[in-house]
């Protein structure tokens with residue numbers, strides 16, 4: 276029952292690897308965490324990031340997979356095209372099933388990476404992923420299609436080179452999914468909250484946890500909507516409301 280997150284560190288632990296590990300734990304799976312970058316931030320702002328060298332990211336992945344038989348992996352903040360390319364290679368090498376949270380912009384609105392990662396994601400990673408979970412801004416960057424409505428989201432999702440969930444947090448709660456060519460719309464109630472930091476991280480790691488537990492992709496997405504909804508209700512402290 277072992278899964279892996281490959282992402283950045285947020286020391287406030289609402290987002291990034293620390294948050295992913297807590298979600299894995301809350302949902303009853305053991306998680307490993309490979310670090311791609313450090314950040315200095317709190318839930319309101321990111322003040323700086325420090326990348327880990329791609330060769331050292333590789334060393335972490337190889338030593339974990341030397342010891343553990345892992346299938347399901349999620350990626351979060353990958354920081355650079357070099358690291359994105361590396362993860363694409365590792366998916367092939369170890370036959371990984373990867374959920375890609377194409378982190379480019381935080382829920383708080385701040386850019387999390389210096390370079391434009393959309394091209395690298397489209398070229399090296401998304402074609403090898405089992406699912407990607409962009410918010411509307413990330414989906415816009417990946418496809419070049421401006422998203423202001425459900426119809427825009429459907430147009431964009433068809434251009435993304437893998438199964439995809441465009442999250443509805445910035446689109447009136449309308450989640451748009453493309454799973455095996457089936458377009459699914461799932462509208463959720465939006466909760467008022469002053470802490471939405473890390474909701475995207477928690478969503479994608481919940482999907483991986485539910486997949487590991489034997490659910491199919493669509494079921495894993497729907498169960499994860501409920502998990503994140505309950506987390507936000509609890510001030511976005513998901514582990515307090517473990518629903519196993």
Ligand code: PXL
Pocket residue numbers: 282283284285290291292314316321351352378380381382387472473474475476
């Ligand atoms: O939620 C996106 C995200 C991912 N990874 C790290 C982050 C954030 C948002 O702040 O800090 C490390």
